[in-house]
Amino acid sequence: MTTTGRQLVSTLSQDGTLVLELQEHDFPEPTGNQVLVRMEAAPINPSDLFLMTTGADLENAEYFPGKIEMQLHPQVAAAQSSRHGKPQTVGNEGAGTVVAAGDDEMAQALLGQRVACVPGNAFSEYAIADAMMCIPLGEHTAEQGASSFVNPMTALGFVETAKREGHDAMIHAAAASNLGQMLNRICQEDGMVLVNIVRREEQASLLKDQGASHTVNSSDDDFEKQLAGAIGETKAFLGFDPIGGGTTTDTCLRAMERVAAKDMSEYSRYGSDQAKKMYIYGRLDLSPTILTPSYGFGWTISGWLLMPFLASCDMPTLMSLRTRIVDGLTSTFASSYKARVGLEGMLTKDAITDYAQMATGEKYLVTPQN
Amino acid sequence: MTTTGRQLVSTLSQDGTLVLELQEHDFPEPTGNQVLVRMEAAPINPSDLFLMTTGADLENAEYFPGKIEMQLHPQVAAAQSSRHGKPQTVGNEGAGTVVAAGDDEMAQALLGQRVACVPGNAFSEYAIADAMMCIPLGEHTAEQGASSFVNPMTALGFVETAKREGHDAMIHAAAASNLGQMLNRICQEDGMVLVNIVRREEQASLLKDQGASHTVNSSDDDFEKQLAGAIGETKAFLGFDPIGGGTTTDTCLRAMERVAAKDMSEYSRYGSDQAKKMYIYGRLDLSPTILTPSYGFGWTISGWLLMPFLASCDMPTLMSLRTRIVDGLTSTFASSYKARVGLEGMLTKDAITDYAQMATGEKYLVTPQN
Numbered sequence: 001m002t003t004t005g006r007q008l009v010s011t012l013s014q015d016g017t018l019v020l021e022l023q024e025h026d027f028p029e030p031t032g033n034q035v036l037v038r039m040e041a042a043p044i045n046p047s048d049l050f051l052m053t054t055g056a057d058l059e060n061a062e063y064f065p066g067k068i069e070m071q072l073h074p075q076v077a078a079a080q081s082s083r084h085g086k087p088q089t090v091g092n093e094g095a096g097t098v099v100a101a102g103d104d105e106m107a108q109a110l111l112g113q114r115v116a117c118v119p120g121n122a123f124s125e126y127a128i129a130d131a132m133m134c135i136p137l138g139e140h141t142a143e144q145g146a147s148s149f150v151n152p153m154t155a156l157g158f159v160e161t162a163k164r165e166g167h168d169a170m171i172h173a174a175a176a177s178n179l180g181q182m183l184n185r186i187c188q189e190d191g192m193v194l195v196n197i198v199r200r201e202e203q204a205s206l207l208k209d210q211g212a213s214h215t216v217n218s219s220d221d222d223f224e225k226q227l228a229g230a231i232g233e234t235k236a237f238l239g240f241d242p243i244g245g246g247t248t249t250d251t252c253l254r255a256m257e258r259v260a261a262k263d264m265s266e267y268s269r270y271g272s273d274q275a276k277k278m279y280i281y282g283r284l285d286l287s288p289t290i291l292t293p294s295y296g297f298g299w300t301i302s303g304w305l306l307m308p309f310l311a312s313c314d315m316p317t318l319m320s321l322r323t324r325i326v327d328g329l330t331s332t333f334a335s336s337y338k339a340r341v342g343l344e345g346m347l348t349k350d351a352i353t354d355y356a357q358m359a360t361g362e363k364y365l366v367t368p369q370n
Numbered sequence: 371m372t373t374t375g376r377q378l379v380s381t382l383s384q385d386g387t388l389v390l391e392l393q394e395h396d397f398p399e400p401t402g403n404q405v406l407v408r409m410e411a412a413p414i415n416p417s418d419l420f421l422m423t424t425g426a427d428l429e430n431a432e433y434f435p436g437k438i439e440m441q442l443h444p445q446v447a448a449a450q451s452s453r454h455g456k457p458q459t460v461g462n463e464g465a466g467t468v469v470a471a472g473d474d475e476m477a478q479a480l481l482g483q484r485v486a487c488v489p490g491n492a493f494s495e496y497a498i499a500d501a502m503m504c505i506p507l508g509e510h511t512a513e514q515g516a517s518s519f520v521n522p523m524t525a526l527g528f529v530e531t532a533k534r535e536g537h538d539a540m541i542h543a544a545a546a547s548n549l550g551q552m553l554n555r556i557c558q559e560d561g562m563v564l565v566n567i568v569r570r571e572e573q574a575s576l577l578k579d580q581g582a583s584h585t586v587n588s589s590d591d592d593f594e595k596q597l598a599g600a601i602g603e604t605k606a607f608l609g610f611d612p613i614g615g616g617t618t619t620d621t622c623l624r625a626m627e628r629v630a631a632k633d634m635s636e637y638s639r640y641g642s643d644q645a646k647k648m649y650i651y652g653r654l655d656l657s658p659t660i661l662t663p664s665y666g667f668g669w670t671i672s673g674w675l676l677m678p679f680l681a682s683c684d685m686p687t688l689m690s691l692r693t694r695i696v697d698g699l700t701s702t703f704a705s706s707y708k709a710r711v712g713l714e715g716m717l718t719k720d721a722i723t724d725y726a727q728m729a730t731g732e733k734y735l736v737t738p739q740n
Contacts, residue, residue, distance in 0.1 A: 047639070047640075050639045051639055079663075079664050080637075082631055082634070082637050083637035086637055088637065244663060245663065250658075261452055264452070267450075267452050267453035267456060267458065269417070269420045269421055270417075270675055270677070273678065280667070281667070283663045286663050288620075288660045288661055288662050288663075289659075289660070289661035289662075289663075290658045290659070290660065290661075291658055291659035291660075291661070292658050292659075293449075293614060293615065293653045293656050293658075293659075294449050296673065296675075297650070297651070297673030297674065297675040298673055298675070298678070299672065299673050300670060300671070300672040300673070301670070301671045301672070302669065302670040302671070303641075303666065303667030303668055303669050303670070304667065305640055305666075305667040305668070307640070308643065308668070
């Protein structure tokens with residue numbers, strides 16, 4: 001028996017036209033390890049927006065009920081040539097109730113339960129999910145469980161990555177985000193010292209109120225000096241940058257080198273021996289990353305993505321991360337939302353121009369059944 | 371008994387004035403494991419030029435016999451604030467004859483021998499060197515042995531790095547340099563497939579004549595397509611870039627991604643899973659490195675320096691690299707020079723404006739006794 005429901009589909013044409021549209025879809029009977037989830041809540045994460053609004057002219061788009069037609073910036077459209085003409089579902093994660101299950105034991109055990117899942121089409125009335133990847137939410141609401149995968153696993157992944165690489169301090173840019181607040185809590189629990197970079201004084205206060213020991217404001221005139229001061233105190237020679245474009249990563253590396261150079265007994269044209277590393281895990285700024293030649297050769301910059309990180313974990317580690325998330329769903333891993341919209345509501349001009357800005361602390365939640 | 375001789379000294383003042391000057395220096399009697407080398411030949415490598423000409427206004431400099439006074443670009447001068455007022459000797463490597471030795475057996479054994487060494491003041495009549503780091507040259511001339519450390523160890527280091535990281539193919543930019551030609555020979559000996567990026571057709575021909583299987587010309591209109599073609603054939607997802615500034619590294623990563631994306635069954639907003647890596651080992655271009663958001667998150671860029679690489683090798687590996695270099699000094703590891711200059715000769719306007727260009731295949735050799 002198939003189940004019919006609407007889901008959001010993003011289609012980019014070769015001419016640069018991007019269509020976001022709710023389409024009726026037939027969800028097949030789940031088999032094997034699959035479950036069919038009636039979706040109740042799904043967050044709009046920056047990673048979802050890449051398929052929805054990145055490079056798009058939202059101002060001059062055409063808005064219809066359940067449909068938006070817009071033009072992408074030619075360079076952005078060209079860079080995505082491999083998806084031209086191929087409809088993409090949207091929505092990494094969400095929560096809902098399992099209404100049908102495949103024959104496998106693990107799938108059957110979830111029948112009737114509320115779960116968090118990572119179906120890739122979370123902006124939908126229904127979704128097929130892998131039972132292995134579902135997290136049973138118990139008494140938690142769908143809203144409480146909607147963001148229990150991407151941000152929590154990412155924040156935990158940063159700390160795990162830092163530990164693996166031998167660090168006990170790290171920098172985080174755009175640190176007042178939902179993810180950043182979560183990371184701030186995790187780091188305090190784990191004894192990882194965190195240097196938070198924010199853009200506004202209110203954001204610094206917010207994080208300090210939540211126990212942050214080190215915050216620096218990139219809008220201050222002496223930002224780089226403040227940052228070097230915090231690095232000097234904490235020895236944070238590793239950082240995570242969701243902005244990507246521009247000079248955030250460059251500034252962090254330069255501040256790290258400033259601290260390291262102070263400890264050098266003689267000048268070296270090659271810079272200090274101190275290893276300095278930045279991970280770029282997002283592209284809030286799509287302009288090019290700029291690296292100045294001002295910190296020698298002892299540095300590494302790398303992309304960081306959740307899925308390869310998870311693939312690098314063994315099963316006991318994964319299970320313990322998952323358990324930790326469920327246990328902290330309303331505390332350490334709680335998310336907050338600015339607004340709730342239905343599937344049609346997320347496609348209005350007011351809503352999309354607002355959430356497309358990815359303003360810190362202004363996340364939207366999609367409630368597909370409303 | 372001290373020995374007196376002239377050596378080149380580079381001093382940067384806070385006001386941005388850089389003085390290159392031959393100064394009389396008293397070299398003390400060598401002790402312990404030290405040897406005193408009467409320097410006969412030393413190459414001017416790009417890494418030496420950093421202390422001599424980087425950011426300098428050579429056109430409007432003042433030239434005296436054995437002395438140049440010039441102004442550095444303010445940003446370059448500021449970036450080197452930690453050496454303001456501190457005289458630096460210049461010249462990484464060279465060859466000469468051991469004229470005095472400390473008491474240790476290893477030092478004594480070198481007495482009277484011609485050796486290659488890495489004293490850090492090779493542009494000098496004499497140099498104190500560590501016997502452990504000296505390579506006895508046997509019947510080779512000083513000119514043959516002058517470049518037996520930096521370029522050979524660096525080229526061998528690239529291949530060793532590639533092997534350690536599981537690669538059997540790699541890209542090299544500015545590949546017609548002395549170092550590049552050496553790397554081309556080593557790769558053929560070791561079965562490492564090398565994709566050579568050059569800027570001119572003659573350079574491509576030169577490398578092909580020396581057995582190169584893959585060369586691409588960055589001046590061609592379809593350069594990036596050619597590069598992707600070569601990466602597709604060789605699976606070179608690792609590269610070494612001595613240019614640093616501008617878009618060389620970016621272009622390599624994008625071409626790698628183009629190849630990797632072809633093998634993907636579905637579109638991913640995060641790019642391919644193929645790990646892509648570039649090492650920046652020089653800064654022939656001091657302008658910022660530009661990274662476009664066009665190859666997802668599966669990439670790493672890292673500085674590469676010889677000394678940390680050598681520090682990562684165990685003693686047997688180091689000894690085998692050394693033996694291989696001596697055995698191949700007139701074949702695999704041979705260097706060629708455009709011109710020979712004495713200590714005063716290297717400080718003339720004609721000479722310095724020429725070698726400061728670091729033109730491919732136009733290396734200078736300093737002969738301090740002439």
